[in-house]
Each structure stands twice: as structure tokens, then as C-alpha cells.
Amino acid sequence: VRKAITSGQITDEVDAVVQPKRQVRADALRNEDAVLEAAKAIFVTAGVEAPVREIAARAGVGLGTLYRRFPKRSDLVAAVFRREVDGCAAEATALATQLPPGEALATWLRRYMQFIATKRGLAAALHSGDPAYNSLPDYFQANFVPALKSLLDKAVADGKVRPGIVPYDLLRAIGNLSAASGEDGLEHSQRMVDLLIDGLKFGAAATAEKTTA
């Protein structure tokens, strides 16, 4: 008993179903973003074990809304982490449009070091074995490796950095250098990341010298 329908009817029917869904989806995204922003701020001051009630209150959403989207605390922690990875990776694109290639690379590597240095507490949670965190290392690499590769390629093309540097090698080195403890740990890490950046430039200078000699 199927009825012949015109394409106009289909469109109307689809609209009737999709339109409210879009609205719901927009609200949900707005709520989700508010929760993630609130959670990020509260995790920094109170750690990733901070009361979920506080996060919901700060975000201006009900506790039910928060739990519907993030049933477990680890879901929320993982989402905050992914959002911050997105933000840091996006900065690579922004810097590439604002600075000369060599400076964009150096600035982003320092920014990345800050990112890592402020994630020490989170890193401990990530190694807890909770399945919500399983995909994060891949997410991390899938975003940061292309971001850094793009900056490196531009700096190499501009003659500011030697070719042949493996992006993941640098990310890993900065991660290890950021593990410096003590009250001067961050300043030490910054100096040593700057020294690594100089190392990247050294090869380029040598190549340039050879070329002009």
C-alpha cells in the first residue's frame, strides 16, 4: 500500500524530521562545549578527581545532562584531553599563517612543551588502564604529527631547518624533556627545548654554508 510521492514531499518530510534534530544537536553541542570548558578549568585547579557536580554547576547544565553525555568520569577526562589536543594542533595552522616558517615552528614547539608540561596530572590518569583512554595516544599522534610535519616541511623549504627530522622524534623528545621535576623544572625544560630548536637550525646553516661555498 505504498503511495506515490513527489520529491517535494520527501524534502518536506525529511525537513520535518531533521529540523528539530538539528536544534537538539545544536543545544547538545553548546552544552557539551560548556561542560568541557568548565571541566578543563576545574581539572587544572582541583585535579581530574574534582566533583562532577561542580563541573555541571560551572557549565550551567543539569547533572543529568552531564551524565547523559559523559556517563563515566573517564569519558569526560578523555573528551577534555581530545579538545585540548585539537586546540594545540590548530595553533600550528594559525602560527603558519602569522609567522615566518622558522619562527612558526619554534613558537609551536615551545607551545607544545607547555601543553605537555601542564598535562602531567592528566598523564597519570591516562595510564590508569581505563578503556576510555585507549584511543587517546592514537588521537594525540594523529593530530600532532601532521601539525608538526607541516611546520617542519615549511621551515625546511625556507632553509631554516635541516631536512630529515622525524616529527614524532621531536614530539617524544619534548615529552621527555618536559618530565624535569623540581621548582625550576619548567624553565629547565624551556631552555633545553630551545637548545633542541637550535639543533634543528644548525644543520640548515651547515647546508646553506656548503651550498654557498
Added chain:
Amino acid sequence: VRKAITSGQITDEVDAVVQPKRQVRADALRNEDAVLEAAKAIFVTAGVEAPVREIAARAGVGLGTLYRRFPKRSDLVAAVFRREVDGCAAEATALATQLPPGEALATWLRRYMQFIATKRGLAAALHSGDPAYNSLPDYFQANFVPALKSLLDKAVADGKVRPGIVPYDLLRAIGNLSAASGEDGLEHSQRMVDLLIDGLKFGAAATAEKTTA
């Protein structure tokens, strides 16, 4: 009831007491060295919890002799560590006489990285809180900082490295870079230490360019 004695008498009496002691001391040193050499080799293959009996057997000394000198396992572990620090620091002096300043510095930094990379198991023991290990961080710094400073100063004087590098900064950075895990961890650490070394040279090259310009 004190008797007047001549200086010749004193000398004879001192000799009579000291001579056998010297012999005992020489034997003790030889035994100690054999024990430390054996312990070092056995710790590498079997870890620092290896049976003391095996160490004594390999050193060719009695178990009593070993325990008299090293009452606790931690005394033995600490002594092996100090001896290896001595050896690695002494290589700095040797390299300075064999290679040009820049190469001596680079070679020793790579050697130091190997030293650290092979001490991961030992490092865990050192952080166990055993009082026998309390003095080791100081011993480590008291030997390595002057060893590296001497190599750095010579390389700076030779125009191969920029001035102003803090030796302890470099030791610390190499320590952190050596923490890379995974089966390619050592190769990764080597590449990144080489990049740091290039960073040291970069500043010098820039200075040299400015000077000659």
C-alpha cells in the same frame, strides 16, 4: 712512666706497625676491586637482586670477605655505582687529551647518555630510600659537573660551542632524554642527544659568523 725515645726509634716502630697494614690494605683493595667488577657484571645480567654468593664466587673471594666489606646489599650496589661514576668521569679527562675539544665534548656526552641508559634498573634501586644511597646524587654531581664543565670550557675556548651553557642543565636533559622507552628508545635518545649537541654548536657558529662578517 714515659721513656725518652729517639726519632729513629719512632720511625722503626711506625714502620713495624704500618708495613703489614699496607699489605693488608693492598689485599683488601684488590679484593674490593674484584668484588665490584664481579658485581657490576652480574648486576647487568641478573639485576641488583642477584645472589651475593654468585658475586663472591666470580670475584674469587670468600663470602665472609664480601660481607665484611659490604655488610648490606645496598652498600655493594652503591659502591658499584660510585665506581662506574668514577670511570665515566675519568673518560672525560682521557677524551680531552685524545680529541679536539668539540669532538671530545660530543663523544663524552654520547658516552654519558649510554651510562645513564644502562643505569635504569639501578636508578629504581637508588630511589628506594635506603640510606646507603643518600650520598649518591651528590657524588654523581660532584664528579660529572666538573668533568663536563672542563670539556665545555675547552670547546667554548676553541669556538666550537657557544658560551653560557650550564653543565648540570645538559646532564639533566640527557637524563630525561634517556628515559625514552620502547625497543627503539636507545636509538631515539641517541638521535636527540645528537640534536642537543648540534644546538650547542649552533650558537658558536652564529658567533663565528658574526665575528668574521
